[in-house]
Amino acid sequence: MTAPAPVADDSRTVDLLRFATAGSVDDGKSTLIGRLLYDTKSLFTDQLEAVEAVSAARGDEYTNLALLTDGLRAEREQGITIDVAYRYFSTPRRKFIIADTPGHIQYTRNMVTGASTADLALILVDARKGLVEQSRRHAFLCSLLRVPHLVLCVNKMDLVDWDQQVYERIADEFTSFAAKLDAPDLSVIPISALHGDNIVTRSEKTPWYDGPSLLHHLERVHIASDRNLVDVRFPVQYVIRPQSTTVTDYRGYAGQVASGVLKPGDDVMVLPSGMTSKIASIDTADGPVAQAFPPMSVTVRLEDEIDISRGDMICRPHNRPSPAQDIEAMICWMDETRPLTVGGKYAIKHTTRTARAVVRGLQYQIDVNTLHRNEGATELRLNEIGRVRLRTTVPLLADEYRRNRTTGGFILIDETTNRTVGAGIIREAS
C-alpha cells in the first residue's frame, strides 16, 4: 500500500455524510467497515499490524477485522461490540462518519444512539439466512428515528454462488416489510464484504445487478435536501453580552440553526413570550453573514430590546411551534435499573430547554420484531419502545419529529442518578 490516500482536495466543497451500520451479530458488519476503510486507504499500517498481532496471539485463523472496531477490553474478551464506535474515512467527494453500532438486542439503545444523527443507515443481512429479527428490528428503529436513507446490503453473496434469485427474494421481502414502515428512500445492494465485491467498484460477479457499488451510492446519495429549510427554528443557546470597554451594548443570541433560513430584516417572533421584532444582523466571529441555515452556529441580534434567555426560540410569526405541556411521544427506554412507569417523574431536555415531566399514560408497548402493539403494558423496560403521554412543567417549543428532528426529539434524565434513561420522539404536542 504505497499509493497516497485519496483526500478531499477542496475542503470548502466536500460535504459530510453520517451513517450508522446495523445488522445481526455475524452478518459481517465489522468486515464491511474494515473493507471500506481498507479500500479507501483509511486504514493505517500500525492499526492493521496491531490487529494482526493480536489475532495471531489469540490463535485466530485469519486477521480478525472486528478487532479494529472493538476497542475495549471487555469487547475483545467477549468478542462482541458493546458500545457505539465512531470511524472516519474520506474520498475526494465526501467525508464520512460511521457510527458502528452493536448488533445484540441488549444494546438496542446504542443502535438508537447511533441512528439519531445518521443521514443514512446500512442494514446488513447474510444472504444465506435472509431477513432475521434483527434486520426487521433495525429497520424499524431507523424508520422511527427518521433516518432519511436506508441501504440494505445483502452480504456473503459469494456463499450463495451469486444467485440472483436469492438476492431478489431477500430484496422483495425487505421491501414489503419496509412498506409498512416510514422509509423514504431504500436501496438494495448485493455484496461480499470479505472479497470486496460491489463495495468500491461494481463486481463482475453480479451482471444482473445494475445499481451502483456501495461506496458510489454513499458518495452520491443526495442529502442536502434532507435538511428542513422551511420552518425557521432557532433555539437560543446562550446570550452573548461582552463585559468590555471596547464592545459596548452588544447583546446577541447564540445558537445553532435547527431548521429554516434566517436573514437580516426578517420578521421574527420569540417564544414563549410571543414578542416580535426583526433580525438586525446575523453575526459570526468572521463577520456578519447574509443568511443562516442548518447546521450553522451563529449569533442573532434583534432590532428591539426584548428579554430573551436560554431555552427560548426564535421563529417566524406565522410559522411557529405551539408551546405545549402535553406531549405524545414514542419513547425508547434506556435504563437497566428502573423501568418507565406511569406516574414516573423525570427531567426532560428538549433543544436548549430543560424542564420536568411526569408520565401521564402508557398507551402501548411495541414489539419491535413484529410491530405488534401491546396495549396491556404497564411499564417500559430496557430497550423497550412504547407510546406515552407526558405532562411537562413548562411548555416545550415542540414540533412533530417527522417534520423536525431537532425540535421533535428529547431525552429523559433520571433526577436521582442523573443518567439519560429515555429517548423521545414527539408525535403530537398540544
Place this chain on the structure above:
Amino acid sequence: MTQPTYRVSHLDALEAESIFVMREVVAEFERPALLFSGGKDSIVMLRLAEKAFAPARIPFPVMHVDTGHNFPEVLQYRDRRVAQLGLNLVVASVPEAIESGTVREPADGTRNRIQTPVLLAAQEKYRFDALFGGARRDEEKARAKERVFSFRDDFGQWDPKNQRPELWSLYNGRHQPGESIRVFPLSNWTELDIWRYIERERIELPSIYYAHDRDVVVRDGMLYAVNEYLKARDGEEIVTKRVRYRTVGDASLTAAVESDADTVQKVIAEVAATRLTERGATRGDDRVSEASMEDRKREGYF
C-alpha cells in the same frame, strides 16, 4: 442574482458542531476550563472558543498539566497565546507534586502516568466541573468509543461500559458535586481536518510542528530528540535529522518523524499520504499494552 446554495462544507459542519458543544458547556456548567497543552488540537479548540463567544472574551480559564518535560518552543507559544487572548492560565505542575510528595517519579523517568493524579488534584482544587479536552475519536480505538460529554465519577474515572447514551445533540451534563464531565468538542475531527482548519484559519503553531534539524536517537524504531529529559543510552548513536512533530506531549515520550514539510500545505500533503496514525508513529506511551489508553482513561486521564 445567484441562487442561494445552502452549502455546508465538512469543515463548516465540524466547526458548527464544536461551537455548539462549547456553548452548551458554558451555558450549563458553573466552572468549566479548557485543557491546553500547546499542542495543535488544543490550539484549534482555543480558536473555536474564540469564535463561539465573539465578540466577548473566552469565558473560562485554561489549564496546562505540566510534566516539567516541555519543549521550550511549546511553553513560549503557550504563554504568548494566553496573553494574546487575555486568558487565565492554571498550571497543574507535576514537578511540584513530586516535590511535595503527592506523586512519586516512576523509575523510568517518564511522567505520563503521574499526570493523571496531578490533573485530578488541580480539578478538585479549582472545582472545575467540566474540562474541555482536545481528544479525537480517530486517534485511538478506546477514544473511538468516547462520548462528546464523558461522565467521570468523583475519582475522575471513566467507565466505558456505563456511558450515558448520547442522542441527537442533547448532551446530558448533570452530575453530583465532585463528579465532572470531560467534554470533547473535536470528537468528530480527524488529524487531516485539524490541519486543514489550521490552514484555513491561518493558525500559528509552535515551530516544532514544521520540519527542522534536530539531534535524535533511534529507539524502538522511533526518533527521540536528545535533550535534558532524554539522554542517549549506551550504544545509541546521536544523529542529526530533518524532523517534525505530529503530536506534542511529554518531551521524554514524544517522538518526531522524518520530514521535509516546512509549511502547512506540505504538512497536509504529508498527513494525507501517511500510512501511520499519529499516535502509532510518535507516542511511546501508547505502546505499553493493547489497552494502555483505555487503562489510563479509566484512571482519569482525558
